[in-house]
Amino acid sequence: KAGVTQTPRYLIKTRGQQVTLSCSPISGHRSVSWYQQTPGQGLQFLFEYFSETQRNKGNFPGRFSGRQFSNSRSEMNVSTLELGDSALYLCASSLTTGDTEAFFGQGTRLTVV
Amino acid sequence: QKEVEQDPGPLSVPEGAIVSLNCTYSNSAFQYFMWYRQYSRKGPELLMYTYSSGNKEDGRFTAQVDKSSKYISLFIRDSQPSDSATYLCAMSRGGSYIPTFGRGTSLIVHP
Numbered sequence: 001k002a003g004v005t006q007t008p009r010y011l012i013k014t015r016g017q018q019v020t021l022s023c024s025p026i027s028g029h030r031s032v033s034w035y036q037q038t039p040g041q042g043l044q045f046l047f048e049y050f051s052e053t054q055r056n057k058g059n060f061p062g063r064f065s066g067r068q069f070s071n072s073r074s075e076m077n078v079s080t081l082e083l084g085d086s087a088l089y090l091c092a093s094s095l096t097t098g099d100t101e102a103f104f105g106q107g108t109r110l111t112v113v
Numbered sequence: 114q115k116e117v118e119q120d121p122g123p124l125s126v127p128e129g130a131i132v133s134l135n136c137t138y139s140n141s142a143f144q145y146f147m148w149y150r151q152y153s154r155k156g157p158e159l160l161m162y163t164y165s166s167g168n169k170e171d172g173r174f175t176a177q178v179d180k181s182s183k184y185i186s187l188f189i190r191d192s193q194p195s196d197s198a199t200y201l202c203a204m205s206r207g208g209s210y211i212p213t214f215g216r217g218t219s220l221i222v223h224p
Contacts, residue, residue: 004156033211042216043157043201056211090156098208100145104156 002027004093004105012111018079021108025072025093031055032074033102034066037088046089049074050097081112116140119202119215128224132189136202136215139183143204146178147212148187151199160187160200192222 005024013019025032033056034046045058049068066076072093078085088109092102119136126132134148145164149157163169166180175188185204189196199219203212 035214043214045211045213048211058211092156098205098210100147100162100205100207100212101159102212103159104149106154106156 004091004103006089006091006105006108008108009106010109010111012113013081015081015083015112017081018077019081019110020075020077021089021091021110023074023076023091023093023105025074025091026103029093029095029103030072031094031097031099032068032072033092033094034074034076035090035092036060037090037107038086043090046076048097055097078110083112086110086112116213117202117204117215120218121216123219123221125221125223126192128192128194128222130192130222132187132192132196132220132222134187134189134200134202134218134220136185136204137183138185138204138213140204140206140213141180141183142206143213144207145205145212146176146185147203147205148174148176149201149203149214151201151217153198157201189220192220194222194224196220197222 031050033048048056068074088107090107094102147162148160151157173190177186199217201217202215205212
């Protein structure tokens with residue numbers, strides 16, 4: 001059974017640009033959550049999508065957005081990148097919303113220069 | 114004060130030692146308690162989860178929850194160099210609530 005796939009693995013962007021990250025959940029999983037991980041703040045929740053609807057949202061500015069497609073694949077977008085957006089962005093998939101068993105992808109390492 | 118507190122370490126132990134990793138929390142509504150292991154350059158991997166208070170054992174790993182003290186622990190017996198990783202605790206109220214993560218403790222097991 002394939003795990004959670006995130007693309008790309010590494011990304012370097014310039015301040016002010018925008019970026020789109022992709023996540024393919026485990027087959028059959030309908031919930032996708034996104035997290036930002038930094039050494040200073042740890043793992044912080046961005047948002048969760050279930051059945052193409054945003055179910056929960058963390059405390060991040062509107063520059064961070066996401067969506068989910070009918071096949072449960074999800075994308076997140078960050079516009080007007082700032083240096084502080086440099087982080088590891090992790091996607092987690094689970095069978096349903098609020099499921100305690102969440103499976104993480106390997107993440108996308110975003111560096112903003 | 115953060116909702117979940119976890120000492121970042123690093124915690125360095127010799128191979129074969131018993132390791133104790135801990136988290137404290139402030140929200141008494143938490144009912145589900147999880148432990149994740151994260152190797153360098155990888156995503157977190159769910160090790161164990163428990164509901165409410167009590168112990169749960171899985172091989173060399175034991176998770177312990179004390180809700181009265183708002184304190185959870187992960188014990189690793191006969192630690193191996195391959196256990197070297199960052200261990201994150203996470204807690205949830207259940208239902209549709211999203212888990213809250215600790216910052217993680219870096220564990221180094223040296224041969």
